[in-house]
Amino acid sequence: MRSTIALLTDFGWRDPYVGSMKAVIAARSEARIVDLGHDIDAGDVFGGAVFLAAVAPYFGRSTVVVAVVDPGVGTDRPIIVGEVGSALFLAPDNGLLTLLPIQSLRRVESSSLFLPEGSNTFHGRDRFAPVAAALAEGAPLESVGPLAEEMVRLPYSEPSYQEERAVGSVIAIDRFGNAVTDLEARRLRLDRTVKARVKNSTVDRIATNYQQLPSGPFLIVGSRGTIEISASGKSAAELLQIARFDRVELVWS
Amino acid sequence: MRSTIALLTDFGWRDPYVGSMKAVIAARSEARIVDLGHDIDAGDVFGGAVFLAAVAPYFGRSTVVVAVVDPGVGTDRPIIVGEVGSALFLAPDNGLLTLLPIQSLRRVESSSLFLPEGSNTFHGRDRFAPVAAALAEGAPLESVGPLAEEMVRLPYSEPSYQEERAVGSVIAIDRFGNAVTDLEARRLRLDRTVKARVKNSTVDRIATNYQQLPSGPFLIVGSRGTIEISASGKSAAELLQIARFDRVELVWS
Amino acid sequence: MRSTIALLTDFGWRDPYVGSMKAVIAARSEARIVDLGHDIDAGDVFGGAVFLAAVAPYFGRSTVVVAVVDPGVGTDRPIIVGEVGSALFLAPDNGLLTLLPIQSLRRVESSSLFLPEGSNTFHGRDRFAPVAAALAEGAPLESVGPLAEEMVRLPYSEPSYQEERAVGSVIAIDRFGNAVTDLEARRLRLDRTVKARVKNSTVDRIATNYQQLPSGPFLIVGSRGTIEISASGKSAAELLQIARFDRVELVWS
DSSP, rough: OOOEEEEEEEEETTTTTTHHHHHHHHHHOOEEEEEEOOSSSSHHHHHHHHHHHHHHHGSSSSSEEEOOOOOTTTSOEEEEEEEEETEEEEESSTTTTTTTTEEEEOOOGGGGGTTTTTSSSOOOIIIHHHHHHHTTOOGGGGGGGOOSSSOOOOOOOOEEEESEEEEEEEEEEEEOEEEEEEGGGSSSSSSSSSEEETTTTTEOOSSSSSSSSSEEEEEEEEESSSSEETTTTTTTTHTOOOTTEEEEEEEEE | OEEEEEEEEEEESSHHHHHHHHHHHHHOOOOEEEEEEEEEEOHHHHHHHHHHHHHGGGGSSSEEEEEOOOOTTTSSSOOOEEEETEEEEEETTTTTTTOOOOSEEEEOOOGOOOOOOOOOOHHHIIHHHHHHHHHHHHOOOOGOBBOOOOOOOOOOOEEEOOOEEEEEEEEOOOTOOEEEEEGGGGGSOTTTTEEETTTTTOOOBBBBSTTTSSSSSSEEEEETTTTEETTTBBBBBTTTTTTTTOEEEEEOO | OOEEEEEEOOOOTSHHHHHHHHHHHHHHHHEEEEEEEESSSSHHHHHHHHHHHGGGGGGOSEEEEEEOOOTTSSSSSSEEEEEETTEEEEETTTTTTTSSSSSSEOOOOOOGGTTTTOOOHHIIIIIHHHHHHHHHHHGGGGOOOOOOOOOOOOOOOEEEOOOSSSEEEEEETTTTOOOEEEEGGGGGGGSSOEEEETTEEEOOOOSTTTTOSSSSSSEEEEESSEEEEETTBOOOHHHOOTTTTTTEEEOOO
């Protein structure tokens, strides 16, 4: 038995979509149901992928993560399930799992696991939820469908790391206005003077906590182990007009 | 024992109201606690009723659903509990259960189940939560109070269906901008050319998924089994200036 | 074993922070995980303190409440755990527990309980979550660290109560626009004519429910047992331009 079902969607909390998924799960499984979040922007598959990459390393016991950001619902896009450590990630095959270190992948095709007479417009309730419940209740992974070799991947360029220069991009702006990049601190020499260039600004101070440098923007190693551009008590993203996907260049001199 | 308590309120997440209800429930019951949503507009009883109607069919095991959209708290409006399938719906008697197929109905009057010295302004915490916990822990339904014959119903006109014409209304605008109507697809002939008139617009295309018709609005059978007016990747409600309660007329020619 | 872990943060639901904490907890504990809320304004420690004071009286069984509003993360501010009734409150030592009747207090210093190689910027995931899970799984309270005598307290003046006059302040504006004060009803003579002065307005009517006085603002005893300034179906705070921390004076004549 997988003891936890964790939900990530772009359904928001106002509409009955999240509640409907939970009703189906509760009817079919004793698993603990936890909300990862439902406020991914509508249809923002990349935002969902970045979110999943942040939480995936921390699921240590058997868990089924159900991720539904699914503008293609009802088309012939498959549903897939990927194994990462001891967790399973159930998602539409639209790139949502792009940033995860998938160990094995299956297509979910066993329609006997779906709700009978399900809709064409809400697979979260009619397919994802009952499949997650079945897996949580001990259905063997093979029972959902055949192994898959490929899945859809979002176009995403890994950062490049050179001796005197590294180039990455902003992958998220968080609630606090931190501009989170994909530049991994362990691959950078942060003991030497470094300049970050983003948009028309240069940031050349490094902090070890958010209160150390009270005024102006600074670089900090964030909770993903990557460089963030931050400011104490205010939004660095607003301050420097940084948006997601902006290019960030680190230069050592 | 009822294993799940599911919460729907208009309390939002910023204030301590939802947390207070959960504290009371957690203190008195081992039940799984799940959030259906807390972002019903403040005092929007009809919005709550429409939400409940969407999730109600999916609670298959014993569940206590607690619905608190309760502008009349502290007046003499009763609290009621309605049975739908194997779930119980606990709510103020203000129309919140209007759209549910209630099988049996009771008034919740056993004040020994309430928190002692409860407030007059927060029955969610002081009455609904402890009653839900008691029911989840196995208190017999009869113990909450006497059978009731009637409950308050919101003024709501069922759609009308004729050979060449059907008339219903928009019951919700969802996060994606879909205008959800109450016109049930199984009562409509969707194989023939149909025109929907809403506000000053006419929509005459039918899609089977949200990406099929990339530009402009279309009709689609949504997750409630009813007609929705939608648009691919944008808000049909904004596009056509549709609001809740707008009349929708389907005409076959 | 403590059966419930309850979370209060200022992380919002959009970012992966809440989900990361839950992943860590789910990996290490069977406890029921409940959300108190994650929409405390970013860095608003007083708002968090007021929230905790509202829910604290209602946790009756063993619960670990994890409160993370933590702008000083990564500085040398300690983490503390306070006992209130049968619940534990885990929080940064920054004033978040100011309004709770703490019975015993410890500093959380046993780094063996933290995630190995944790970040400097996200103690919610790397320290609070695993410590909460350990406590929920039965780790003795002494194992987290030594007894502490003091904790940081926010500057906050208790209301003053005199024969003909009481002075307090607005501690929260809730979703419904109620201006919640800290003036405790049980210390006031509400059977006599009373006038409340706040900003440039005077409110002299008392209601026992939110619908009793349809037009204009009134006083009511709210769910904390304190005076609220409210208005039926609209926001009293907007109507009277009341903000948090505004002074409220009650005068009997």
